[in-house]
Amino acid sequence: MSPKHQIYLDRTEFVRSLLNDTTTANILLRVDNFHIYAHTTILYCASGFFKKIFKLLAHKDDEKRSEYLFHDYSCNKEIAISRLHEYKGQENVELLYDSVDFQNFIAFIYGYPIETNEQDQLFVLAYLACKHKFDVPELVDFCDTNLYKVWNKQRWHVILRVSKWLGLKKLRCRVLRYVYSQGELMFQGHAKKDLDERDWQIMFVLSNGKDPLLVIDSILDGTYDDESTEFFQENFCEMKKIIN
Known part of the structure; x- marks a missing residue:
């Protein structure tokens, strides 16, 4: 006798089988009139955004909670940019x-795996996964790792700005490593207007022969502390004066 339901020995395969499963889904997501049947538990575990939303809903009574079973997450095209260079820090x-x-x-x-290495698509996925949108750190890290490999050096100033926005730490360090490797002419012509204080600190780590990826989190949250930090703080203004 055949089992009534398929049995999955692999948990990944089982979770994948639930995508768009109308028999078990308890939330309906929509983007541009396309609908996806999903599960609040899975979304809760993966996304900081959905975790906050569902925690709020948990405090509502059953009648109010039922109003939120349908969620529209279409892009707000009134404020959307379609090209990376359009982002100016808004x-x-x-x-x-x-x-x-x-x-x-x-x-x-x-x-399911992401099967693209196309830069623009990876940046869009990184946006959807960034802390400003749905907050899925694992996907941000995936995009960061792949963009680190394929980024376009000719667009370094745009990519640096966007990497800060989307929290792409590896890419940010890679761009700054490139800027540092270009020497004084790069600074005089371009870099001085594109770097913020955290960028300068990362550059200082590079100038000491260290890997900024090892300290990027503490640099970004302002807690980086080693024997060079005091020297950096004392000489930060002097460093900028040199190239200005």
Whole structure:
């Protein structure tokens, strides 16, 4: 006698099988009139954004909670930018995405691999996964690792700005390593107007022959502390004067 339900020995395969499963889903997601049946538990575990949303809903009574079973997460095209160079540090801005991008994003949460190395697509996925949107650190790290390998040096100033926005730490360090390797002419012509204080500290780590990836978190949260930190603080202004 055949089992009533398929039995999965591999947990990854089981989770993947639940994507768009109308018989077990308890939430309906929509982007641009495309619908995805999903599960609040899986979204809760993977996404900081959904964790906050569902914690709030947990305090509502059953009648109010039922109003939130349908969620529209279409991109707000009124504030969206479609090209990376359009990002100028705005707080209230989206990177344009469509239903296909959102499907790929949700599929990653359900354990499906990302099968692209195309830069623009990786940046869109990184946006969807960044802390400003759905907050999925594992996907940010995936995009960061792959963009680190394929980034375009000709667009370094744009990519540096966007890497800060999306929290792409490896890419940020890679771009700054490139800037540092170009020497004084790069600073005089371009870099001095594109680097902030944290960038300068990363550059200082590079100048000491260290790997900034080892200290990037403490640099970004302002807690980096070793024997060179005091020297850096004393000479930070002098360093900038030299290239200005």
